Amino acid sequence: MTHQPTVALLGIGTMGAGMARNIAAAGLPLRVWNRTREKADALADVATVAGTVKEAVSGADVVVTMLYDADSVAATMEEARGHLADDAVWLQQSTVGVAGTERLAELAADLGVAMVDAPVLGTRKPAEDGALVVLASGPEHTRDRVAPVLDAIGSKTLWIGEVGAGSRLKLAANAWVFTVVEGVAESLALTRELGLDPALFLETIKGGALDAPYVQVKGGAMLEGSFDPAFALGGALKDAELILEAAGGVGLDLGLLPGIRAHFARAVEAGHGDQDMAATWLEH
Template sequence: MAVEEKEVGFLGLGIMGKAMATNLLRNGFKVTVWNRTLSKCDELVENGASIGETPAAVVKKCKCTIAMLSDPSAALSVVFDKDGVLEQICSGKGYIDMSTVDADTSSKINEAITSRGGHFIEAPVSGSKKPAEDGQLVILAAGEKALYEEAIPAFNVLGKRSFYLGQVGNGAKMKLVVNMIMGSMMNALSEGLVLASTSGLDPWNLLDVLDLGAIANPMFKMKGPTMIQNSYSPAFPLKHQQKDMRLALALGDENAVSMPVAAAANEAFKKARSMGLGDLDFSAVFETVKVLQHQS
């Protein structure tokens, strides 16, 4: 995928994939798309994309193929099933999985691709629909360095920044670390909001003060107001946040890293699940902190 070629396959046209493939087209890439429900390809075709009938067909046609699938099982299916990526991957062809999957899934795909002589990087992203549309994703790539370098022109279109993080699995690990910090911070905000309210302070004032200081951050600014209004429309479901904290703690366990704050946050998210809040936004952990009665 040297700059002169700018040809790429693209598997998976969900909310993220569609926005990303559209960006590639807009920036002069020739894109061959595939989606399980083929009708979702229509809009891309109107914008100049070609269609591949199967993942294998896309890989056969393109030197380099990007995938953006909804979950680990979809990521595995596209590679291993009949008419899947494995049937055509070979020496000289690259496969870039930008789906968010666990390290195990990524490893399995990596082994299968490379054992057939193919090249592989995982490249999960930070950022959702809007950054995807705006080409403002943050890309956490790991795997074969040469393929990463080949992919830079595409990554420059898709994201505001890409990182090369070393061996396969490191992209997934980096996401876990970031999400673990985020989960602890969400608990810190929740505790602060409740402490403010019960102490006679206006929680809206707290949000304003926070936003003017050294710990001001977009998440507090975005989630704080909806939390005060007990609104937890799921941008990132709580049960997924808790799963990531569990996996981050397990990663720490392998190397004897004691993380008492993350552990306490994890238990709070579990408590939220036990209250039936697992499908709401992860900010619903706020509910676990609220004071129910005051009598003693």
């Protein structure tokens, strides 16, 4: 592709808004659509706001989906049926799990569109900074076509293999993220219940081999009660369930994730689903 591709971004949530601004900043013509239009309207200064999926995708070279789950992605792309350009590439970046990706790959074949499976590592701030890590998988001939978009939204793109490989690696990465978050919450809770200031746990490991920037960020948010969502707890619970489903599908018995999933569910049931996943701490 010798020209700048026209991009249609479907889904303007926590991640999509930052991604959209970086795509536009890279000079790519951009159309945005969201089922709740107000979120898309906030991008009217950098993009064309489409009232329908049809308007967004018609003539677009790259169609990006950044939606909640496989059902919402499938429903949205069904609305695009008959309106996708003949040579369009569908850049599917939602976290939908193994079975969800297989389902969407079948839909792509039915729609007659090449699909790249490319979920991302990172939350709201990396999305705003164009610093996401993209886990891409798909046909070789699509790489150059989607490169301008991936370069705009991310600091690194890993091409892993055929469609589905990116989503599988994303589940493994999220399993680690959730392990860290829940581990920090439990260590803070244990410190507190043993009669000590929980901040002492973070101070003890700070700067050492057991520390990590993410540990201090999430632990600090827990102690400060700062739960503005970078990665909402409800979405984390959804992804934890996708991880367990994938593990069960290959006969892998995970020791930690069932407990993490249970703690996330308890916090969601307590009304914290729209807060950051660090809000799991509130139910410890």
